[in-house]
Amino acid sequence: AQSVTQPDIHITVSEGASLELRCNYSYGATPYLFWYVQSPGQGLQLLLKYFSGDTLVQGIKGFEAEFKRSQSSFNLRKPSVHWSDAAEYFCAVGAEAGNMLTFGGGTRLMVKP
């Protein structure tokens, strides 16, 4: 069975600083990997996804993520954080066949002015 771990429950960064949110997955075959963002009171919005090919994927809002098979990781990065990035971030893994996604527990990002 697939699983996702987001080791950091809360992260606080200063506005303008760089950001890296960690995600580790467990899956026996080639995973489909996703990052979602959830602003307060909202549903989840897809930031980016990885299926195959280039291991560095670009997403919306200036986010990127790198797939590292050797480390079973799919960390999310942003070079310069904006106050509006404060939200909860979820990493998810899906099977190559089928549609089911398994979500990590989420990382809550706070941005200091």
Added chain:
Amino acid sequence: GAGVSQSPSNKVTEKGKDVELRCDPISGHTALYWYRQSLGQGLEFLIYFQGNSAPDKSGLPSDRFSAERTGGSVSTLTIQRTQQEDSAVYLCASSLGPSGYTFGSGTRLTVV
């Protein structure tokens, strides 16, 4: 429609009453999912539909929970004899193939 629509957006109900939550997926999306998100928690999978059938009901927490999907489109999640621990945000998502979900904004259920 253009997005996944959920109604109502907020629901306050008395303990012991039944509630129905509705999800209208993106037109043409064959898969539909229900998740529950309790305060400060991650996403708890409830049930998954492929077309009108539900190949995976493993996440339904008790027999008070049921869901159906008709016409391969709208889905209703029903909670009978609601309990305070049912208070949560219920999220619906739809997808077409393994390309990721599109989520609705959720229904916030409060049982008093």
